[in-house]
Amino acid sequence: GAGVSQSPSNKVTEKGKDVELRCDPISGHTALYWYRQSLGQGLEFLIYFQGNSAPDKSGLPSDRFSAERTGGSVSTLTIQRTQQEDSAVYLCASSLEISYNEQFFGPGTRLTVL
């Protein structure tokens, strides 16, 4: 079966522009997670979804970041008015459910803000 997919794989944008990153989780996985990985750093938790609901948005770095999930499947992470410090690899993961489960990661979207 297909794994987690993310698009685009690479995104170069100019400072101040908005970007939208997409994640397609594994079919049937109810839980979806977004992380950010900066060069030489560990993964930073951003937000998770249980179904279409995001109970905890405290990991989002600023109010320029938002995420949604529709139909319990595809999720989009939107960054408005991008800044250079937003440059990183954005990783999406899904798991069967929210409970002590392994997370299956996508390949990530490398975002470069010029």
Add this chain to the structure above:
Amino acid sequence: SQKIEQNSEALNIQEGKTATLTCNYTNYSPAYLQWYRQDPGRGPVFLLLIRENEKEKRKERLKVTFDTTLKQSLFHITASQPADSATYLCALSSNDYKLSFGAGTTVTVRA
């Protein structure tokens, strides 16, 4: 503040030897701990999960220990192979959903 520390230096070992990676944490009471492998340009891949009431877990050539008193996990790769070369990430969770990751240890196995 909560902190997760892995071997700060890259680990270089000879093929056939055992690689031992360390994950130490502070100000944390994890319910479980996971180890992931990450290759360049790819997302992490799950390897092993160990719960707070478990001391040791094994999977093929991999072994993980979890000592909640020392606040430490050790990850062992026995009979290492060049294909084991990758970055290994330790991740902790004290609840159901949020994983906190260490920065990772890069392992290089020389043939």
